[in-house]
Amino acid sequence: MALNFDLDDLLAFRAVAELGNFRRAAEAVHISQPAFSRRIDKLEQALGVRLLERTTRRVSLTAVGRDFARKVAQLLDDLDGTLLGLRGISPARMGEVTVACVPSTVYYHLSKVIRRHRERFPKIRVRVLDAGANEVLAAVARGEADFGLNFIGSQEPEIEFLALAEERFVAACRRDHPLAKKRRVTWRDLAAHDFIAVSKSSGNRLLIDQALAGVAGLPQAVYEAEHVTTMLGLVEAGLGVAAVPAMAMPGKDHPLLVSIPLDEPEVTRRVGLIRRRGRTLSPAAQQLYDFFAAEPPPARRRRGP
Numbered sequence: 001m002a003l004n005f006d007l008d009d010l011l012a013f014r015a016v017a018e019l020g021n022f023r024r025a026a027e028a029v030h031i032s033q034p035a036f037s038r039r040i041d042k043l044e045q046a047l048g049v050r051l052l053e054r055t056t057r058r059v060s061l062t063a064v065g066r067d068f069a070r071k072v073a074q075l076l077d078d079l080d081g082t083l084l085g086l087r088g089i090s091p092a093r094m095g096e097v098t099v100a101c102v103p104s105t106v107y108y109h110l111s112k113v114i115r116r117h118r119e120r121f122p123k124i125r126v127r128v129l130d131a132g133a134n135e136v137l138a139a140v141a142r143g144e145a146d147f148g149l150n151f152i153g154s155q156e157p158e159i160e161f162l163a164l165a166e167e168r169f170v171a172a173c174r175r176d177h178p179l180a181k182k183r184r185v186t187w188r189d190l191a192a193h194d195f196i197a198v199s200k201s202s203g204n205r206l207l208i209d210q211a212l213a214g215v216a217g218l219p220q221a222v223y224e225a226e227h228v229t230t231m232l233g234l235v236e237a238g239l240g241v242a243a244v245p246a247m248a249m250p251g252k253d254h255p256l257l258v259s260i261p262l263d264e265p266e267v268t269r270r271v272g273l274i275r276r277r278g279r280t281l282s283p284a285a286q287q288l289y290d291f292f293a294a295e296p297p298p299a300r301r302r303r304g305p
Contacts, residue, residue, distance in 0.1 A: 133203030194240030
């Protein structure tokens with residue numbers, strides 16, 4: 001039996017699923033709000049299920065609606081990729097790419113690659129989902145992101161992991177801190193100073209705890225933060241020192257922060273691109289993916305100045 005809905009109805013549903021508001025969704029697909037409501041009613045009647053819960057103040061997805069929204073997003077992305085593939089991608093092509101990434105890769109690496117990509121493809125919209133390592137992995141696995149930049153995923157059967165770089169953790173401190181004059185420090189050296197740690201919910205914390213199991217004289221946290229970028233803000237404010245991935249540190253010309261090689265033991269992580277195995281990226285997403293693959297992050301092993 002043929003279902004009585006069309007592509008416009010699916011586009012309308014995707015808009016309200018993403019925006020959570022009928023008025024804004026109607027504006028996004030360039031129709032009046034009454035006409036938009038008719039499209040959603042038509043889709044629900046054709047499917048025989050309720051996709052949305054409506055109140056006077058907000059719109060939310062039902063359990064069936066959430067599942068259907070994921071499938072519609074994938075269907076429309078695949079259709080968009082097919083159509084773009086027929087014509088190829090040019091600098092004038094419009095489109096959207098969603099990249100999931102751990103926050104420690106955003107500020108000094110991801111932003112640089114996206115800037116160069118925009119210079120060549122200025123009409124491609126890029127959405128960045130910055131979240132913890134597990135959330136990034138889940139977003140890619142569920143199809144909520146086209147691909148991701150992460151340090152976990154290589155052991156997941158449904159994920160393809162393209163290693164880009166192996167980086168070490170370094171000590172981060174202010175330039176006027178006593179440790180800033182050292183060529184290298186150990187974890188025990190950090191114990192003599194106020195230490196800023198990443199929270200136990202972080203994937204970085206798990207890596208550090210595993211690497212330091214059994215090591216004596218480790219620093220005890222005075223402050224704890226959810227993300228590496230927050231830790232660096234605390235370091236910059238002069239509240240202490242931290243151990244962070246080298247990629248998260250600014251370059252040697254930063255006026256306040258400096259990184260120092262951290263040893264005994266050296267802790268490293270492998271950063272790479274992740275994508276869902278067996279899924280073909282849209283031309284726009286593949287283009288950005290290739291930008292990242294062609295320019296891996298620097299594996300910094302020297303101190304900042």
